[in-house]
Amino acid sequence: MAQLTCKNLTLGYDNRAIQEDLNFSIDAGDYLCIVGENGSGKSTLMKTLLHLQPPISGSIEPGDGLKKNEIGYLPQQTLVQRDFPASVREIVLSGCQSRCGWRPFYNKEEKMVAQKAMEKMMIQDLADHCYRELSGGQQQRVLLARALCAAQKILLLDEPVSGLDPRVTAEMYQLIKDLNKKDGITIIMISHDIAAAVKYATHILHIGEHCFFGTKKQYLQSSLGKAFTGQEGEDE
Structure with missing residues (x-):
């Protein structure tokens, strides 16, 4: 049973849509990476999933007994927060x-x-x-x-390795993988690191001018996935 189901979700601010009619679901134990071009609405989607802002239209439906206080969130860190x-x-x-x-x-x-x-x-x-x-x-x-x-059931991460050096980045990815595989926590992560996304994720949500939702394997076989990962034309 899905922990979260998004139906016909339209995102944006002040009734100005950034993304329209998103449909996807997340099951317990999934590792979902949200990828896409800058300005495509990835952070807006995450804030909407957290009910920090309402969708313009559509619905976010919890399932599998999920409660709001069972979701953890790691936002992007600001300079002010670093000096706390x-x-x-x-x-x-x-x-x-x-x-x-x-x-x-x-x-x-x-x-x-x-x-x-x-x-x-x-x-x-x-x-x-x-x-x-x-x-x-x-x-x-x-x-x-x-x-x-x-995060008793779901952990949302917005660019968790931004600004970290390669060694620390690898350590952070391993920690997140362990939380997913060993502790059974569902991961929803925004990433600009497409190589890490296709390495660790079970599912990919690509948003932008064209959208895709499916398993990692399906994404890598899709024209959008091939274009975004630089594999387009390799089969020709």
Whole structure:
């Protein structure tokens, strides 16, 4: 059963459509990469999936018992966020806010969730360090651990390796793969890295002037996929 189903989804701002009539569904355990040209609406789609902005038309239907507080989100990091003066533990714990309800403090269970998330990201030794003193790769691990505190079923990632060097990028991709394969978390990731998308994803959603949704294999065999991955003409 699908965890999320999008039907005839039209995205945009102020009734100005960026993408129209998107139809796709995401099952538990999928690894979906959203690719496409700049300005095609990838980040807008992710914000719409998170209910941070409404669609112009169409619907997003949860299934398989999915609740809003079971979805984690790692947005693109800004320069202001990189200089945030808080400890690693404080930032990771803040990912448990959706679990607290009206409670103004974190309980023992939530602190344990944060501890386990730090251990998965291998940053438990940095718990008392100031976030803004960390390297870019360490900061991304902290933010991913924070998102994990909320991601009981689905994790949404907007360009999670942007600005990272090749070694750290490879480490981040491996961490995300492990969350998907070992922990069974559904991954929805925006990526400009088409090579990584076709390496790790189970499904591809390509949006732009032409759109495609299907398995990675189907995408690589499609004319759109061949053009975008540079394989067009190789079979001729």
